[in-house]
Amino acid sequence: MKISKKTDYALRALFTLVQQYSQGRPISIGQLARRNDVPKRFLERIMLEMKVKGWVTSVMGKQGGYVLAKSPEEITVGQVIRHFDGVLSPIGCVSVHQYERCNQEVACRFRRLFLEVRNHTTGLMDAATLARVNDGKPVQPEEVYSMDLIGGAGI
């Protein structure tokens, strides 16, 4: 499951809105774009999609902008990824929403591996509400490399 820029940008904007949530004042597209390093016109598209989804609302006119439409506990990262990137499964034969049949299924040995990945990933993503994730700490540089010294393989 590859995360597209679009999804990444959407999440950046959402978390900015979460952090502004208590304050109640809307943030303009311009501000969102600048603070998160996203092309403004592109972000416009993205916010529009999220508005249709009911995650944000917009306030028009001067002093207008965007506000989170739901409480941060009600939106999960999984929902966002699923909307923009379509699917969390690494391959069609273990997907529910976009299942693709494969005639090798009955004999396939490695399908189980993908199923395990999918189960773990969805578990994590669907438990990740904006509220919970926002309370976590940013990743420290060393953490990125931690696994690789063990496996020797990397990434």
Add this chain to the structure above:
Amino acid sequence: MKISKKTDYALRALFTLVQQYSQGRPISIGQLARRNDVPKRFLERIMLEMKVKGWVTSVMGKQGGYVLAKSPEEITVGQVIRHFDGVLSPIGCVSVHQYERCNQEVACRFRRLFLEVRNHTTGLMDAATLARVNDGKPVQPEEVYSMDLIGGAGI
């Protein structure tokens, strides 16, 4: 991390070779293609890449074909995916082999989520030798849906 057809085809062929490994006789491209439902000319390309990688060897001439070049314990699914699809990370900022810097890293809240996915995925994939995976059972139809009844979200 999306699994491409190419990777999937490569794995199908490899596991066929694993199952033939004890026998020592080569299998022709034609047979591999038919048994695994892969376009023949396309598989040709793929086998060639795997030969360069040292995973398989080819025997030319009549009665020729392909044989596994290493023992099934020495090849992991992780290696195969990494070769054909480049990367196991869901996003560049948590990748080691193809790290892409992002200027939001120091403040980013959801990066940790992707790091966790990456860690679990690589752990699984790098522990999955062809031998070990080949000894597992195929997935039963119900298993695909198991998670979704809990999370309510699917995939």
Add this chain to the structure above:
DNA sequence: CTATGTACGATTCGACAAGTCGTATATTAA
């Protein structure tokens, strides 16, 4: 010496990610 195989560069074809543009419309401060 030919049937049956692999070797390999070149090429096609379509889909999709990422981003841009132009213009219409809404709201409010001055």
Add this chain to the structure above:
DNA sequence: TTAATATACGACTTGTCGAATCGTACATAG
């Protein structure tokens, strides 16, 4: 009232990549 500041939204561009196909050269067992 109107200028300034917003969002709304369809159309368009551009590049990359997955997936696959072709043509032809070469190897060797029988």
